[in-house]
Amino acid sequence: MKENPARRAFVKKGACGAAALAAGGLLNFNSSGLAEAQQASPGHGVTANKEWQQLLTPEQIIQLAKIGNQRFVSGAPIQRDYQRDIRDTRKAQYPVAIVLSCIDSRAPAEIIFDAGIGNIFNARIAGNTVDPDVAGSMEYACKVVGSKLVLVMGHTSCGAVKGAIDKVQLGNLTQLIEKIYPAVEALSNFPGDKSSHNPQYVDAVAAKNVQLTIENIRKISPILAELEQQKAIMIAGAMYSVKNGKVDFL
Numbered sequence: 001m002k003e004n005p006a007r008r009a010f011v012k013k014g015a016c017g018a019a020a021l022a023a024g025g026l027l028n029f030n031s032s033g034l035a036e037a038q039q040a041s042p043g044h045g046v047t048a049n050k051e052w053q054q055l056l057t058p059e060q061i062i063q064l065a066k067i068g069n070q071r072f073v074s075g076a077p078i079q080r081d082y083q084r085d086i087r088d089t090r091k092a093q094y095p096v097a098i099v100l101s102c103i104d105s106r107a108p109a110e111i112i113f114d115a116g117i118g119n120i121f122n123a124r125i126a127g128n129t130v131d132p133d134v135a136g137s138m139e140y141a142c143k144v145v146g147s148k149l150v151l152v153m154g155h156t157s158c159g160a161v162k163g164a165i166d167k168v169q170l171g172n173l174t175q176l177i178e179k180i181y182p183a184v185e186a187l188s189n190f191p192g193d194k195s196s197h198n199p200q201y202v203d204a205v206a207a208k209n210v211q212l213t214i215e216n217i218r219k220i221s222p223i224l225a226e227l228e229q230q231k232a233i234m235i236a237g238a239m240y241s242v243k244n245g246k247v248d249f250l
């Protein structure tokens, strides 16, 4: 059997094929099994293939995201061969998740999750809110391409959230940040200073905005809501810290 180079990252040294995939921890997935498999192939990245996309559950994909973020935070990301990733994904892509995050330059999803090329879709808009176009992108990812996780990722010190708190008016930005107003209003009882100068308040509004965006995804997209009810996908939320690089799942 011709070994897929991308698969090497998941399997134990010296093994190949489906049995090795199981031995490498993917079929009997657990975090230590996967970490062990990845350590067995230092220097190799991971590019999702059709088999993995079908095998992985949404819960396992969240676990993969957590492990990838741990690698990122610990300063030990996988040393990737991007040219090989390009070759492996030349004919098709099998990303396991779509991440909706802010445009903030400090919050690039592929790097934060140490995900490389071909593993996740990445939708970015200031304030990580959803509209029909963003929902359509998620429908493409999940219904057409087979991704199983929709992850809405807000972040600390978000400028769009601060703008919503301050009710900034500026060109097209005005209507964009109005989408965050419901999160601001939902925290009207926040104890303490309710200003954009209070980091705790800003981050609490951002977390609320993640929760409300998830609810909006379900409202805007009956397709995604149905996939979630069938447990074919999971719609989850997370907050990224620009201070330490850590992602906390909500």
Ligand SMILES: [Zn+2]
Pocket (backbone or CB within 6 Å): 102, 103, 104, 126, 127, 155, 157, 158, 159, 160, 161
């Ligand atoms: Zn932001």
